[in-house]
Every structure is written in C-alpha cells, then in structure tokens.
Amino acid sequence: xxxxxxxxxxxxxxxxxxxxxxxxxxxxxxxxxxxxxxxxxxxxxxxxxxxxxxxxxxxxxxxxxxxxxxxxxxxxxxxxxxxxxxxxxxxxxxxxxxxxxxxxxxxxxxxxxxxxxxxxxxxxxxxxxxxxxxxxxxxxxxxxxxxxxxxxxxxxxxxxxxxxxxxxxxxxxxxxxxxxxxxxxxxxxxxxxxxxxxxxxxxxxxxxxxxxxxxxxxxxxxxxxxxxxxxxxxx
Ligand SMILES: Nc1ncnc2c1ncn2[C@@H]1O[C@H](COP(=O)(O)OP(=O)(O)OP(=O)(O)O)[C@@H](O)[C@H]1O
Ligand SMILES: [Mg+2]
Numbered sequence: 001x002x003x004x005x006x007x008x009x010x011x012x013x014x015x016x017x018x019x020x021x022x023x024x025x026x027x028x029x030x031x032x033x034x035x036x037x038x039x040x041x042x043x044x045x046x047x048x049x050x051x052x053x054x055x056x057x058x059x060x061x062x063x064x065x066x067x068x069x070x071x072x073x074x075x076x077x078x079x080x081x082x083x084x085x086x087x088x089x090x091x092x093x094x095x096x097x098x099x100x101x102x103x104x105x106x107x108x109x110x111x112x113x114x115x116x117x118x119x120x121x122x123x124x125x126x127x128x129x130x131x132x133x134x135x136x137x138x139x140x141x142x143x144x145x146x147x148x149x150x151x152x153x154x155x156x157x158x159x160x161x162x163x164x165x166x167x168x169x170x171x172x173x174x175x176x177x178x179x180x181x182x183x184x185x186x187x188x189x190x191x192x193x194x195x196x197x198x199x200x201x202x203x204x205x206x207x208x209x210x211x212x213x214x215x216x217x218x219x220x221x222x223x224x225x226x227x228x229x230x231x232x233x234x235x
Pocket of ligand 1: 026027028030032093124125126127128129130131132133
C-alpha cells in the first residue's frame with residue numbers, strides 16, 4: 001500500500017507528534033492470484049520482519065539474464081539479497097480488518113473530533129487491496145464487530161457517529177452537531193462531484209478548488225449532504 005520510503009514526523013511545541021504515518025499491509029494470496037499471475041511469478045517476495053519492517057527477497061525476483069544491468073543487487077552472501085525497508089507500521093497477511101482500523105484510522109478520529117483535518121489515503125498497485133482495506137466486505141454487518149470484513153471507511157464513519165452521540169450526551173441540550181458528507185473523484189486532472197448527479201439529472205458536476213484568503217481550501221459547487229447514520233453514508 002505504500003512506496004518504500006520513510007515517513008516524516010515532526011514534533012510540535014506541545015510535545016506530541018503530528019506526522020504523516022505510513023502503514024504497509026501485505027495482503028494474503030487469493031485464489032484469483034493462482035489464475036491471473038503467471039506460474040513463474042507465483043512467489044511471495046515481501047515478508048514482514050517486524051511490526052515496522054519488510055524484507056524484499058531479491059533472490060525470488062524473476063531471474064536476470066546474464067550480463068543484464070537491471071539486476072537488483074550483486075550479492076556476495078545470501079543475506080545481501082534481502083532489502084529491508086522501515087515503515088511506521090507493517091501488517092502481515094493475517095491482520096484483520098478490525099486490527100488494521102484500530103491501529104491506523106482510530107487514533108485519527110480522536111484528532112478529527114478535536115478539530116484537526118485528517119486524511120487516510122490508500123496507495124498501491126492494482127489488486128494490492130486498497131478497496132478491500134478501505135471499504136471491505138460485510139457492509140451490512142455491525143461496524144463494532146471485530147470479526148467481520150468491514151473496512152476502514154464504514155468503521156470510521158460509525159465511530160464518528162458514536163463519538164458525536166456520546167459528546168451530545170455529555171454536553172446536553174445546549175450543544176448540537178451536524179455531520180455532512182461529500183464524495184469527490186479525482187480523475188486525471190479533474191475533480192468530479194459524485195453526489196451532484198442527484199440534483200443535475202444524471203450529469204456529474206465538475207468541482208472548482210480554490211484557496212481562500214486565510215489559506216483554507218474552498219470546494220466551489222461541491223454538494224454536501226447532511227447525514228445522520230452510518231447506513232445513510234454507506235448508501
Ligand atoms: N487483506 C486481504 N485479505 C483477503 N483478501 C484480500 C485482502 N486484500 C485484498 N484482498 C482481495 O484481493 C483482491 C484485490 O483487492 P482489491 O480489489 O481491494 O485491490 P485494489 O487495490 O482495490 O485494486 P484496483 O486498483 O484494481 O482497484 C480482491 O479479491 C480482494 O478481496
Ligand atoms: Mg479498488
């Protein structure tokens with residue numbers, strides 16, 4: 001899900017850290033892999049070696065032709081063939097959806113409810129597991145059940161609603177909240193409002209992105225819909 005680069009981590013004056021955190025998830029092989037990947041490439045070459053590191057097994061790469069300049073390394077010992085990369089988190093193939101959510105998105109939700117902007121970005125080559133990780137399966141199940149296959153989005157949305165309800169209980173009648181959602185697709189250079197077709201008779205409106213004088217970002221013409229439950233968001 002992420003390129004092999006290190007993360008940046010900047011201590012703040014309060015002593016806490018605000019950071020871009022990179023979590024790698026190695027997905028298990030699927031029955032589809034056996035069909036769609038040529039037999040000679042059906043090897044596992046990425047291994048988690050700790051909770052923060054992966055080793056790439058260069059010796060399992062496709063054999064380089066003799067004299068090729070594209071070989072990854074010219075090892076003298078078997079160990080030299082391993083390339084090791086460090087990340088903030090590394091999750092092995094047996095990591096559950098719930099465990100991944102708890103260790104990556106859940107801490108951000110507390111920050112979000114304190115008023116910070118938070119982003120969760122899934123990055124990876126096709127079929128690496130982005131949709132599985134972000135959306136997942138069992139979408140009609142309970143987001144609080146740690147055993148089902150729901151991904152980060154339904155679990156995060158449900159947690160935001162639950163925490164907002166809790167705040168309302170604590171703060172009483174004088175405090176209120178509204179949650180609005182929008183849904184944008186970035187396709188090539190275009191920003192497309194995926195909720196606008198509801199009010200434009202099927203046409204999808206292009207969104208303009210601008211910066212306000214105070215540096216905040218304005219999404220011109222973006223449709224924002226008030227939402228009251230997890231089910232409404234996922235619909
Ligand atoms: N952690 C996992 N456990 C079990 N199956 C997984 C896991 N991650 C992905 N898969 C399965 O692997 C396949 C590819 O995953 P997915 O569709 O999420 O990839 P993707 O990164 O969204 O690909 P694309 O870029 O093509 O949209 C799917 O069949 C998915 O169910
Ligand atoms: Mg996908």
